Amino acid sequence: MVEFxxxxxxxxxxxxLTGINLKIQDGKTTAILGPNGSGKTTLIKILLGMCHSNxxxxxxxxxxxxxxWSYRKxxxxxxxxxxxxxxxxxxxxxxxxxxxxxxxxxxxxxITYFELKPYLDTKLSHLSxxxxxxxxxxxxxxxxxxxxxxxxxxxxxxxxxxxxxxxxLKKEQDNGKTILITSHIMSFVEEISDHISFILDGxxxxxxxxxxxxxxxxxxxxxxxxxxxxxxxxx
Amino acid sequence: xNLWKSSIRxxxxxxxxxxxxxxxxxxxxxxxxxxxxxxxxVCAKDCEFTSIQQAVDQAKAGDSIFIKKGVYKExxxxxxxxxxxxxGEKGSIIDIDHKGYGIKVEANDFSITDLxxxxxxxxxTSDYAAIYLFKCDNFKLKNITLKKxxxxxxxxxxxxxxxxxxxxxxxxxxxxxxGNAIHLWNSKELEVRDNDVYxxxxxxxxxxxxxxxxxxxxxxxxxRYGLHFMFSDDNRYSYNTFQNNSAGVAVMFSKRIQMNxxxxxxxxxxxxxxxxxxxxxDGEIYHNTFxxxxxxxxxxxxxxxxxxxxxxxxxxxxxxFIGGSYKNKFYKNNFLYNxxxxxxxGRLNNNSFDTxxxxxxxxxxxxxxxxxxxxxxxxKLFSYLVNETPESIILLRSLFVDIINxxxxxxxxxxxxxxxxxxxxxxxxxx
Amino acid sequence: xxxxxxYSFFDLIRSRWSYVYFLFYLLLxxxxxxxxxxxxxxxxxxxxxxxxxxxxxxxxFGVMYYYDSxxxxxLLLAQxxxxxxxxxxxxxxxxxxLSLSVLLGLGIPFALYGLFQSNVIFDFLILIVVAVxxxxxxxxxxxxxxxxxxxxxKGFGYAILVWLFLAVIxxxxxxxxxxxxxxxxxxxxxxxxxxxxxxxxSRILILLKLDISALLGYTGAIFKDFFGTIAGSLVSLxxxxxxVVLPLWRMLHVAKKKDF
Numbered sequence: 001m002v003e004f005x006x007x008x009x010x011x012x013x014x015x016x017l018t019g020i021n022l023k024i025q026d027g028k029t030t031a032i033l034g035p036n037g038s039g040k041t042t043l044i045k046i047l048l049g050m051c052h053s054n055x056x057x058x059x060x061x062x063x064x065x066x067x068x069w070s071y072r073k074x075x076x077x078x079x080x081x082x083x084x085x086x087x088x089x090x091x092x093x094x095x096x097x098x099x100x101x102x103x104x105x106x107x108x109x110x111i112t113y114f115e116l117k118p119y120l121d122t123k124l125s126h127l128s129x130x131x132x133x134x135x136x137x138x139x140x141x142x143x144x145x146x147x148x149x150x151x152x153x154x155x156x157x158x159x160x161x162x163x164x165x166x167x168x169l170k171k172e173q174d175n176g177k178t179i180l181i182t183s184h185i186m187s188f189v190e191e192i193s194d195h196i197s198f199i200l201d202g203x204x205x206x207x208x209x210x211x212x213x214x215x216x217x218x219x220x221x222x223x224x225x226x227x228x229x230x231x232x233x234x235x
Numbered sequence: 236x237n238l239w240k241s242s243i244r245x246x247x248x249x250x251x252x253x254x255x256x257x258x259x260x261x262x263x264x265x266x267x268x269x270x271x272x273x274x275x276x277v278c279a280k281d282c283e284f285t286s287i288q289q290a291v292d293q294a295k296a297g298d299s300i301f302i303k304k305g306v307y308k309e310x311x312x313x314x315x316x317x318x319x320x321x322x323g324e325k326g327s328i329i330d331i332d333h334k335g336y337g338i339k340v341e342a343n344d345f346s347i348t349d350l351x352x353x354x355x356x357x358x359x360t361s362d363y364a365a366i367y368l369f370k371c372d373n374f375k376l377k378n379i380t381l382k383k384x385x386x387x388x389x390x391x392x393x394x395x396x397x398x399x400x401x402x403x404x405x406x407x408x409x410x411x412x413x414g415n416a417i418h419l420w421n422s423k424e425l426e427v428r429d430n431d432v433y434x435x436x437x438x439x440x441x442x443x444x445x446x447x448x449x450x451x452x453x454x455x456x457x458x459r460y461g462l463h464f465m466f467s468d469d470n471r472y473s474y475n476t477f478q479n480n481s482a483g484v485a486v487m488f489s490k491r492i493q494m495n496x497x498x499x500x501x502x503x504x505x506x507x508x509x510x511x512x513x514x515x516x517d518g519e520i521y522h523n524t525f526x527x528x529x530x531x532x533x534x535x536x537x538x539x540x541x542x543x544x545x546x547x548x549x550x551x552x553x554x555x556f557i558g559g560s561y562k563n564k565f566y567k568n569n570f571l572y573n574x575x576x577x578x579x580x581g582r583l584n585n586n587s588f589d590t591x592x593x594x595x596x597x598x599x600x601x602x603x604x605x606x607x608x609x610x611x612x613x614x615k616l617f618s619y620l621v622n623e624t625p626e627s628i629i630l631l632r633s634l635f636v637d638i639i640n641x642x643x644x645x646x647x648x649x650x651x652x653x654x655x656x657x658x659x660x661x662x663x664x665x666x
Numbered sequence: 667x668x669x670x671x672x673y674s675f676f677d678l679i680r681s682r683w684s685y686v687y688f689l690f691y692l693l694l695x696x697x698x699x700x701x702x703x704x705x706x707x708x709x710x711x712x713x714x715x716x717x718x719x720x721x722x723x724x725x726x727f728g729v730m731y732y733y734d735s736x737x738x739x740x741l742l743l744a745q746x747x748x749x750x751x752x753x754x755x756x757x758x759x760x761x762x763x764l765s766l767s768v769l770l771g772l773g774i775p776f777a778l779y780g781l782f783q784s785n786v787i788f789d790f791l792i793l794i795v796v797a798v799x800x801x802x803x804x805x806x807x808x809x810x811x812x813x814x815x816x817x818x819x820k821g822f823g824y825a826i827l828v829w830l831f832l833a834v835i836x837x838x839x840x841x842x843x844x845x846x847x848x849x850x851x852x853x854x855x856x857x858x859x860x861x862x863x864x865x866x867x868s869r870i871l872i873l874l875k876l877d878i879s880a881l882l883g884y885t886g887a888i889f890k891d892f893f894g895t896i897a898g899s900l901v902s903l904x905x906x907x908x909x910v911v912l913p914l915w916r917m918l919h920v921a922k923k924k925d926f
Contacts, residue, residue, distance in 0.1 A: 085735060
């Protein structure tokens with residue numbers, strides 16, 4: 001279980017997170033939603049130790065994330081924007097990450113699944129956005145970790161690949177993995193997630209299942225329910 | 236008999252002259268005395284003499300003494316007013332065994348040749364020498380090898396002598412415990428040529444001497460100077476090589492010294508230079524090569540000296556003017572790849588540096604008269620600054636120094652305005 | 667860390683710039699030896715180039731590499747690897763590949779020319795040691811600059827400024843101080859002022875080994891007295907080492923605190 005305890009983060013004068021309290025349950029898929037710039041990515045980066053919170057603590061299992069790196073062994077992370085060093089080949093970067101982590105992998109399986117075989121010898125800078133995202137997916141999912149964080153996993157993917165991703169994620173859910181996603185594609189979120197955490201003004205504005213969300217907002221459509229959350233806030 | 240015949244022939248030729256009778260007498264007298272001269276032999280066994288001093292004592296004026304191969308442990312051999320000709324052969328060695336002088340002479344018309352003398356006594360109070368000449372005229376010292384000399388030849392109040400093809404070396408450790416290879420005091424009209432002097436204090440030293448000539452000598456690895464003039468006017472040194480001395484040549488308090496075709500090289504050390512001029516005037520310095528010296532020439536209070544057709548190659552400083560120098564002329568010299576071409580203190584004082592070739596010159600010659608159209612400034616800003624503040628030398632070879640030198644070259648602010656070569660040559664001077 | 671070092675190193679070794687840098691030194695020392703025909707003279711000229719160019723290339727290259735590999739760095743940060751290892755590895759990769767370029771670029775022509783039979787081998791070794799130190803020092807400074815400046819233009823600007831300061835401005839201030847205080851004994855001051863600037867220190871260390879040191883005169887004698895002793899050599903190497911360690915320590919400190 002992952003627990004955020006009163007996480008606060010400022011960038012300069014800009015308060016991004018003003019006290020996030022959140023529990024992510026094992027074996028469930030949680031979607032973190034919120035308008036642009038609400039701090040979703042920052043929250044994930046804090047969880048991964050890439051950013052430091054000004055206040056608060058995160059517990060992964062029983063251990064804190066501060067001054068600790070070994071907990072990351074059990075996390076697979078898909079970064080939001082897939083920026084790779086340009087002058088290396090697809091298979092080289094896969095080999096490099098494998099070498100760095102030294103864990104069991106299922107890269108072959110994923111490469112076949114995302115049909116990346118013909119591109120293994122292509123340099124990363126020559127790949128299209130969609131293919132880069134596929135490489136990104138292979139890199140982050142190949143370690144088969146029990147906890148998966150996906151930051152905008154759908155970006156750049158064509159409909160066919162999107163379906164493949166959904167199928168894959170469903171399979172992972174069946175395997176009992178804990179998944180944390182952020183996305184702007186509401187249909188994707190609705191289809192995949194068990195639990196919604198809506199962040200607004202640096203706080204958790206709503207935390208509950210999709211059904212709870214719908215009943216709270218009295219909307220039958222998920223997308224409208226989300227929009228309603230935003231509208232009511234503005235009112 | 237041949238000699239007689241030729242003498243008679245000469246006599247007949249000059250017969251008609253007024254002085255014919257006198258000449259005849261002279262020639263007869265000469266040949267007569269020659270016929271009477273003996274050669275005394277010295278050797279360890281089976282000779283007339285076993286000691287050189289004995290032979291000297293027994294010999295008459297004009298006799299020769301042949302010192303045969305062998306080691307003679309003798310010292311203070313004294314030739315007193317006798318014209319003798321001492322000569323040895325290969326392996327004739329006088330071992331002084333650190334007991335004073337080798338040979339002392341006070342005589343005219345004598346010669347000492349083909350000998351080896353070693354182990355002169357080292358003293359802090361007396362100037363012990365391998366050969367000491369006092370009031371000698373018309374002498375010859377030739378092909379003598381001196382080893383472990385304190386002083387080599389010490390020559391006082393003498394004249395018209397020839398000192399040639401000698402090899403003189405010492406093992407001195409410090410200036411105080413070593414002497415000079417050839418030391419001339421109050422002597423004139425001597426010719427010192429083809430000698431090789433090394434590991435001494437001064438290679439050749441001359442004080443109160445005039446009309447002496449030093450040619451073709453090699454003076455190297457001496458602790459102080461290769462050649463050293465003090466209070467000696469009207470001398471000339473040419474075709475010598477001065478290498479790896481603390482300083483090549485020092486000319487001090489002397490006038491009208493001619494210096495030509497010498498090579499000054501590798502006189503390299505913190506306080507080393509090729510040629511030091513101190514309080515001298517009216518000399519000529521030409522056709523010399525100054526190569527790889529810390530300083531090529533240091534001029535301190537030197538006046539009316541013409542420097543021309545010299546090569547200054549790869550020196551730290553080619554020429555250093557310390558001060559009090561007037562009316563010196565540098566022309567047609569080659570300044571090649573020196574760290575500093577010129578270091579200059581004080582006013583310009585009518586010294587001129589026109590029409591030289593400077594390898595650092597980057598000007599152009601549009602009218603093709605072989606003179607650069609832009610004047611050359613031989614004093615770089617950095618060398619000027621080092622003169623002002625010696626510690627700043629520590630910035631040698633730093634980028635900053637290159638930059639300020641360049642900017643000073645473009646717009647001179649600090650370096651003396653008139654110190655320029657108005658007609659720098661575009662190509663090297665051939666001489 | 668060794669793995670990061672390995673990847674950074676091989677990444678750089680394959681890059682065009684390393685080749686250019688290496689070939690530049692190769693060409694330079696070959697030409698110098700060919701023209702000069704004299705190892706010792708070639709070393710003096712190389713000294714001038716090394717003390718100016720190694721720091722400049724070190725800073726520029728370090729900053730460039732950091733900005734270029736930022737994305738890769740972020741990828742690494744999400745992996746279960748210590749931050750310290752990532753940055754230390756990348757830094758060492760840059761510093762060693764730069765050092766290697768200098769070492770081989772200068773070393774190959776000299777070795778072919780018969781360095782090992784000549785008596786200037788120690789002069790050459792000190793040149794190489796100094797070049798390696800300067801590479802390490804200035805790439806550490808570069809990483810510091812890049813880490814504290816997200817803006818690339820600013821980063822490059824500061825990098826050039828740091829180089830300019832240590833290579834030129836420092837000496838200018840030094841010279842002005844010498845002239846201004848020339849009435850006072852300056853020996854200690856010159857010694858200390860030299861010790862504080864790695865470029866000056868490197869220059870003096872090499873100069874003192876060469877014949878040209880005779881030009882330094884009295885001041886040089888004081889330096890020789892100091893650097894000639896074992897204590898002096900240790901102090902100078904120690905100072906160079908401090909110049910590596912201090913920026914490195916700050917770099918790791920900043921990296922630890924930084925948000926990506």
